[in-house]
Amino acid sequence: MFEGSGVGGLIVLSLIALLIVFALFFPLAFFYSMLFGGFHQSRMFKKLLIREKRVSETLGGDNIHTLSTPINLQKISQTGLVMANISVGPSWWQLFLGGIKSIFGGQIQSFDKILAYGRNEVMQRLREQALGEGWNEVINVRVETSMVMNKVKGKQQNKMGTLEFVAYGTGIR
Amino acid sequence: MTSNTETIPGFTITKSLGVATGSTVRAKHIGKDILAGLKNIVGGELTAYTELLMEARTEALGRMMMDAAQRGANAVVNIRFATSSVAGGAAELFAYGTAVVVTAEG
Numbered sequence: 207m208f209e210g211s212g213v214g215g216l217i218v219l220s221l222i223a224l225l226i227v228f229a230l231f232f233p234l235a236f237f238y239s240m241l242f243g244g245f246h247q248s249r250m251f252k253k254l255l256i257r258e259k260r261v262s263e264t265l266g267g268d269n270i271h272t273l274s275t276p277i278n279l280q281k282i283s284q285t286g287l288v289m290a291n292i293s294v295g296p297s298w299w300q301l302f303l304g305g306i307k308s309i310f311g312g313q314i315q316s317f318d319k320i321l322a323y324g325r326n327e328v329m330q331r332l333r334e335q336a337l338g339e340g341w342n343e344v345i346n347v348r349v350e351t352s353m354v355m356n357k358v359k360g361k362q363q364n365k366m367g368t369l370e371f372v373a374y375g376t377g378i379r
Numbered sequence: 380m381t382s383n384t385e386t387i388p389g390f391t392i393t394k395s396l397g398v399a400t401g402s403t404v405r406a407k408h409i410g411k412d413i414l415a416g417l418k419n420i421v422g423g424e425l426t427a428y429t430e431l432l433m434e435a436r437t438e439a440l441g442r443m444m445m446d447a448a449q450r451g452a453n454a455v456v457n458i459r460f461a462t463s464s465v466a467g468g469a470a471e472l473f474a475y476g477t478a479v480v481v482t483a484e485g
Contacts, residue, residue, distance in 0.1 A: 239420045246421045274384045282389035287381040287458055289436065293429045295415075297422030320422055327424075346384045352462040354432065354470050368415075368425060370432055372460065376382040 236298055243297035247319065254327055261333050269336055270329065270344040276378055278343065288344050288377040290331035293354065293370045294324040321369070325349060328371040341377030349373045380454040380481070381444070387456060389484055396450040396478040401442025405435040406469040432470065436460065439474040452478035 262268065271277065296304065300316035307314045328349065336344045354370045386392060407415075411427040418425055440458075447455045458476035465471050 235420045239422075243421045247423055250423055275388055282387075285380050285382045285387050285454075287383060287440070289433070289440075291429060291433050291436070293425050293432060295419045295422060295425055298420050300422055323423075345388075346382075348383065350460065350462075354428065354462065354464060368419075368428055370428070370462065372432075372436070372462075374383060374458075374460065376384050376387075378388065 236302075239298040243299050247297070247323065250327075251323060254323070254330060257334070258326075258330055261330070261337070265333075265337075268333070269342070270332055270347045270375060272347050274346045276343055276345055280342070280378075282378050284379055286339075286341070286377050287374060288332060288336050288339065288341060289372065289374040290328055290335050291370060291372040292324055292328045292331065293368050294320055294327075295368045296320045324369060324371045325351075328373045332373045332375065336377055339377065340379060342379045344375040344377050347373060347375035381440075381458060381476070382454070382456050383458045383476075385457050387454060387481055390454070390481040391484055392456070392479045392481055394480040396447070396452045396480065398475055399443050399447035399450065399452070399455055399478040400473070400475045401439045401444070401446060402471060402473040403435050403438045403442065404465060404469055404471045405431060407431060432462075432472070435470070435472040436474070439472045443474045443476060447476070447478035450478045452480060454479050454481045 276282070296317060300320065303316045304314050307316070329347075332344065332347065350372050352370050352372075354368055380387060380390075407428070411431075415425045415427050439460075443455065443458075455476040455478055458474060461473040461475075463471050463473070
């Protein structure tokens with residue numbers, strides 16, 4: 207009888223411990239997001255700027271454009287589709303700020319930042335992809351945005367979830 | 380050859396063989412989903428989803444190319460992509476284009 211109650215007590219204790227861990231995890235994660243989210247994202251931006259500079263220095267210009275005919279006319283022997291993608295999400299702190307801001311309307315700066323990052327990053331990846339695969343130029347570049355992997359049930363669909371950016375164009379050589 | 384332009388510069392389209400399509404539906408792995416959720420605390424790139432979607436898109440494109448090859452085409456022009464979220468947590472990637480026969484100009 208005592209042994210039985212001992213096991214029962216252990217289960218109850220572990221359940222309480224689990225509850226405390228969960229109760230602590232979310233506020234702690236939220237504070238972590240508030241303190242380090244901006245720092246983390248600024249570092250990503252800096253890395254991206256360095257890569258953009260390096261590519262534009264090696265090319266002496268840009269190798270992607272949105273026109274449907276090549277700018278530097280040349281004898282074309284091969285074409286192929288070039289793609290790059292990235293999926294990004296705002297931090298919990300940005301979601302919180304954005305949620306408050308969307309009550310009053312107006313520009314939501316916290317979402318601006320992550321969207322700008324995603325779009326610039328995907329174009330940079332396209333440039334690097336084209337360089338890596340040996341295309342001289344990428345024509346007719348299109349950038350698309352879509353919401354992916356978001357929950358369809360309930361109110362979740364109003365929230366900004368994961369965004370996917372995809373950039374694609376026709377590589378020529 | 381593949382292209383998302385209506386014509387391929389330097390080549391002439393001699394024959395159109397209809398629309399070639401390819402699609403795939405992918406769902407996320409629960410472990411990766413939890414990890415991505417943790418990554419989402421600070422925001423930024425979610426590498427697991429980036430890889431998953433690129434893999435799916437490449438497969439859809441591959442299926443489209445197979446469809447075009449079965450029609451006897453040697454190129455696909457005007458390729459478009461469409462992404463849609465079917466049933467929570469799953470995404471459909473769809474690629475379509477016009478299967479054509481091209482010959483090099485002069």
